[in-house]
Amino acid sequence: MPEKILESFEIRRLEILDPKGEVDESLMPSLSADEIKKMYELLILSRTFDQRAIDLQREGRLGTYASILGQEATQVGSAFTIKKSDWIFPSFREMGVYMTLGYPIHQLYQYWAGDERGLKAPKDLNIFPICVPIGTQMLHAAGAAMAAKYKRDPIAVITYFGDGATSEGDFHEAFNMAGVFKLPVVFICQNNHWAISLPRERQTAAKTLAQKAYAYGFEGIQLDGNDIFAVYKGTKDAIEKARRGEGPVFIECVTYRMSSHTTADDATRYRSKEEVEMWKLKDPILRLKLFMERKGLWTEPYQKEIEERSRQIIDEAVKVAESVEPPHPEDMFTYTYAKPTFRQLKQMEDF
Amino acid sequence: MPVITYREALNQALREEMRRDERVFLMGEEVGLYQGAYKVSQGLLEEFGEKRVIDTPITEEAFTGVGVGAAMVGLRPVIEMMTFNFSIVAMDQIVNSAAKIRYMSGGQFKIPMVIRGPGGAAHSLAAQHSQSLEAWFCYVPGLKVVMPGVPKDAKGLLKSAIRDDNPVIFIEGELLYGTKGEVPEGEYTIPLGKADIKRKGSDVTIIAYSKMVLLAMEAAEELAKEGIEVEIVDPLTLKPLDETTILNSVRKTNRVVIVEEGWEFGGFGAQIAEIIYRKAFDYIDAPIERVAARNVPMPYAKNLEMATIPNKARVIEAVKKVLYFD
Numbered sequence: 239m240p241e242k243i244l245e246s247f248e249i250r251r252l253e254i255l256d257p258k259g260e261v262d263e264s265l266m267p268s269l270s271a272d273e274i275k276k277m278y279e280l281l282i283l284s285r286t287f288d289q290r291a292i293d294l295q296r297e298g299r300l301g302t303y304a305s306i307l308g309q310e311a312t313q314v315g316s317a318f319t320i321k322k323s324d325w326i327f328p329s330f331r332e333m334g335v336y337m338t339l340g341y342p343i344h345q346l347y348q349y350w351a352g353d354e355r356g357l358k359a360p361k362d363l364n365i366f367p368i369c370v371p372i373g374t375q376m377l378h379a380a381g382a383a384m385a386a387k388y389k390r391d392p393i394a395v396i397t398y399f400g401d402g403a404t405s406e407g408d409f410h411e412a413f414n415m416a417g418v419f420k421l422p423v424v425f426i427c428q429n430n431h432w433a434i435s436l437p438r439e440r441q442t443a444a445k446t447l448a449q450k451a452y453a454y455g456f457e458g459i460q461l462d463g464n465d466i467f468a469v470y471k472g473t474k475d476a477i478e479k480a481r482r483g484e485g486p487v488f489i490e491c492v493t494y495r496m497s498s499h500t501t502a503d504d505a506t507r508y509r510s511k512e513e514v515e516m517w518k519l520k521d522p523i524l525r526l527k528l529f530m531e532r533k534g535l536w537t538e539p540y541q542k543e544i545e546e547r548s549r550q551i552i553d554e555a556v557k558v559a560e561s562v563e564p565p566h567p568e569d570m571f572t573y574t575y576a577k578p579t580f581r582q583l584k585q586m587e588d589f
Numbered sequence: 590m591p592v593i594t595y596r597e598a599l600n601q602a603l604r605e606e607m608r609r610d611e612r613v614f615l616m617g618e619e620v621g622l623y624q625g626a627y628k629v630s631q632g633l634l635e636e637f638g639e640k641r642v643i644d645t646p647i648t649e650e651a652f653t654g655v656g657v658g659a660a661m662v663g664l665r666p667v668i669e670m671m672t673f674n675f676s677i678v679a680m681d682q683i684v685n686s687a688a689k690i691r692y693m694s695g696g697q698f699k700i701p702m703v704i705r706g707p708g709g710a711a712h713s714l715a716a717q718h719s720q721s722l723e724a725w726f727c728y729v730p731g732l733k734v735v736m737p738g739v740p741k742d743a744k745g746l747l748k749s750a751i752r753d754d755n756p757v758i759f760i761e762g763e764l765l766y767g768t769k770g771e772v773p774e775g776e777y778t779i780p781l782g783k784a785d786i787k788r789k790g791s792d793v794t795i796i797a798y799s800k801m802v803l804l805a806m807e808a809a810e811e812l813a814k815e816g817i818e819v820e821i822v823d824p825l826t827l828k829p830l831d832e833t834t835i836l837n838s839v840r841k842t843n844r845v846v847i848v849e850e851g852w853e854f855g856g857f858g859a860q861i862a863e864i865i866y867r868k869a870f871d872y873i874d875a876p877i878e879r880v881a882a883r884n885v886p887m888p889y890a891k892n893l894e895m896a897t898i899p900n901k902a903r904v905i906e907a908v909k910k911v912l913y914f915d
Contacts, residue, residue, distance in 0.1 A: 573696040
């Protein structure tokens with residue numbers, strides 16, 4: 239008996255906008271000039287937020303911060319297609335997602351300065367708290383997706399994580415549950431090539447991360463994470479598929495962590511300058527700028543204007559964040575249980 | 590009052606709460622088609638369908654985390670651990686997510702979730718399947734821990750646990766499922782955080798929970814023949830602990846024995862002893878005695894297992910010791 243091939247798969251990679259700012263028109267999603275400008279402005283705002291966060295950390299005004307530098311297109315492009323009724327389970331390197339969803343920026347600075355009240359999302363935004371343990375939020379996303387199915391709610395649940403998280407058990411268990419129960423989850427991996435000091439090749443022997451989805455019975459695609467149009471299109475298709483009840487999708491966005499892991503890390507100790515320089519040429523903002531310039535959507539004065547506007551927004555956010563009174567000790571007892579326990583009430587008397 | 594098994598009592602609680610509240614669902618390994626590894630979910634799939642009685646792959650961390658996510662968006666999951674030994678692989682989701690999300694989100698998200706299943710030793714299941722892990726859970730702020738010993742408590746407490754807005758660790762006794770007891774007819778609940786006096790007595794207080802309540806009762810019957818009247822306090826909820834009922838009993842009897850199935854070192858009984866020493870020091874007439882498992886992994890061999898877990902003789906010996914007999 240000859241051997242049979244039972245299953246084989248191909249991994250698609252989606253690229254639309256190249257580093258020179260040229261697009262493949264056949265793949266280009268339908269976006270108005272205003273929408274493209276809005277995307278660009280969000281990229282600039284995200285980068286401005288990020289740079290300020292690093293500055294504030296250096297001045298001792300924020301705690302340890304995880305920079306998003308270089309990953310803005312993955313975040314803005316994907317969040318651009320999320321609806322308010324959808325649910326988002328982030329990790330900790332998605333400030334661009336927050337900017338795009340219109341999250342109050344001062345609350346983000348408040349959070350990074352160590353005040354968890356900053357994670358209290360506005361009522362109309364279904365975004366869950368920043369999740370620092372690696373990959374645990376993927377299971378929560380699967381749970382919310384199961385609940386959506388339970389309630390016959392035609393929404394999608396989007397969860398973000400990094401390449402490092404794909405080695406965690408929670409990643410595999412969440413994928414397995416999502417596959418078995420055909421849950422409406424879109425798994426977005428920001429493959430930024432580095433998990434602190436460990437390169438992507440040491441995370442897994444697999445050629446792509448995207449292919450891991452196939453072992454769990456659903457589709458995985460790879461796309462250029464510095465190409466905002468590819469990210470937008472890939473995410474939009476996946477979200478629509480999830481909303482239609484056709485199950486999960488895994489999107490591997492290939493991008494690059496231009497900064498260190500966090501402000502407590504120094505990436506120059508473990509990776510080459512050449513590699514970083516090479517990725518600078520693939521900058522997500524630069525390429526959208528080149529595209530817009532070609533289309534007559536970008537001018538020097540426009541650039542100056544949006545940079546200035548972003549600065550003002552960030553200045554104001556920092557001012558508001560720093561004027562918030564620190565939390566009262568009572569809070570730590572108030573939020574542990576639905577009602578404080580007898581012992582907590584006793585301990586509360588110390589304050 | 591009708592007499593039913595511990596298993597039936599739990600089944601009634603689940604059934605009643607699932608009928609009462611559309612948001613309650615049961616998820617775990619073998620809970621549906623197989624009716625539960627210990628048959629606690631007998632008939633539930635039939636009544637509530639696959640939507641609400643969900644058989645999962647073998648993936649404890651996943652169904653615990655999925656439960657957390659579902660709870661965050663308004664459902665009330667009951668997660669069955671086939672045994673609590675398997676909760677060890679789900680510990681990250683229990684400790685870092687279930688217990689902390691309310692706190693870390695500034696009260697924005699509650700986790701009304703019950704994680705239930707059997708704990709403790711059964712018969713010759715060996716070291717990895719015979720553990721009493723309640724002390725682990727009691728250590729974590731944000732969790733409640735409940736351990737009923739008799740059918741009436743199992744039913745009333747499980748109903749309260751399901752209605753509670755906190756994550757509740759609900760540890761049943763693997764050897765208790767077949768035990769019988771009186772259960773009130775009709776709807777009732779037993780509040781979490783309230784201890785129960787299982788036997789009135791004036792000479793010694795035994796504090797015991799779960800399966801150890803039955804052991805304490807047996808010991809008390811025998812001691813009564815010798816004229817020793819034991820009071821048995823069953824905390825029912827280990828966290829939050831009803832200190833008042835315990836301390837009132839101790840102030841009355843002045844002598845204390847704490848019986849638990851878990852390991853002696855770092856066991857929950859040590860916490861009870863600390864409370865008594867600190868708050869009722871002047872009332873104690875003898876050092877507190879603790880009867881607990883030997884500090885070894887549970888042996889597979891029947892004779893060694895029996896030598897490890899508390900037995901009636903050891904409880905009686907401890908009672909006599911605090912009474913300064915012999």
